[in-house]
Amino acid sequence: MCLMAHPESNSSSSLIVPGEATSACWSCGTMRAAHFCSACGKVQPPAPTDYFAFFDLPRKLDLDTAVLERGFYDLSRKLHPDLYARAGKREQEWSMEQSSMLNDAYRTLKDPIRRTQYLLRLEGVELEEQSMAATEKARATGGLKKQVVPPGLLEEVFELNLQLEELRAQKKLGEDDPALIEEIGRQKLELEEKYDALFDELKRCWSAWDQAMDEAARGKARDQMVDLLNRRNYIRNLVRDVNEVLEN
Numbered sequence: 001m002c003l004m005a006h007p008e009s010n011s012s013s014s015l016i017v018p019g020e021a022t023s024a025c026w027s028c029g030t031m032r033a034a035h036f037c038s039a040c041g042k043v044q045p046p047a048p049t050d051y052f053a054f055f056d057l058p059r060k061l062d063l064d065t066a067v068l069e070r071g072f073y074d075l076s077r078k079l080h081p082d083l084y085a086r087a088g089k090r091e092q093e094w095s096m097e098q099s100s101m102l103n104d105a106y107r108t109l110k111d112p113i114r115r116t117q118y119l120l121r122l123e124g125v126e127l128e129e130q131s132m133a134a135t136e137k138a139r140a141t142g143g144l145k146k147q148v149v150p151p152g153l154l155e156e157v158f159e160l161n162l163q164l165e166e167l168r169a170q171k172k173l174g175e176d177d178p179a180l181i182e183e184i185g186r187q188k189l190e191l192e193e194k195y196d197a198l199f200d201e202l203k204r205c206w207s208a209w210d211q212a213m214d215e216a217a218r219g220k221a222r223d224q225m226v227d228l229l230n231r232r233n234y235i236r237n238l239v240r241d242v243n244e245v246l247e248n
């Protein structure tokens with residue numbers, strides 16, 4: 001096992017090589033690996049780290065999920081509570097903390113959207129998604145939700161919202177207009193197609209991000225991803241609105 005520091009290296013596919021051998025093992029004093037000592041194998045106190053570093057992966061989006069999964073199962077096995085039943089209290093706690101971070105990291109990184117959102121957050125981006133809680137609250141209390149319409153969607157959203165208003169008003173009066181319902185259903189279908197297409201577009205941005213050679217290229221990929229995620233998020237909420245009106 002290589003214990004040499006390898007700053008900025010692309011040891012992307014190897015999960016065994018520790019990303020940061022920063023401190024000494026609490027038990028034997030050897031330079032330790034990330035989660036376990038490379039010499040005595042003892043579990044180490046969790047170090048503050050991000051999910052990519054936890055798996056010793058570079059901050060790249062097009063990651064090999066098979067490698068991620070292998071790393072997950074490997075670490076799960078090594079952190080299994082049964083192995084620590086007779087260990088000291090500290091080791092038991094550390095293994096549990098490591099386990100819980102392992103699960104969070106795995107859940108986040110294996111999901112393509114969550115992975116992207118997480119990376120953007122690491123990059124200091126505040127996503128519209130993070131105001132979701134506020135949106136939910138506004139919905140629940142019948143208040144106004146303040147979601148900014150992404151520029152690329154303005155026109156069709158405007159039209160659709162008018163039609164939804166009309167249908168709501170009709171339903172209140174106990175009427176409905178089959179042509180209007182059909183038209184709204186057609187637009188909903190288009191939105192769903194767009195929603196899927198945005199995901200494909202997002203995946204293309206991953207490559208742009210992963211291969212970016214300088215700050216300018218990274219910034220461009222980052223902005224594109226933010227825009228795509230915001231649009232996707234907006235469409236999801238809109239489709240939910242449409243369903244609500246159609247089903248009520």
Ligand SMILES: [Zn+2]
Nearest residue numbers: 025028037040
């Ligand atoms: Zn050790």
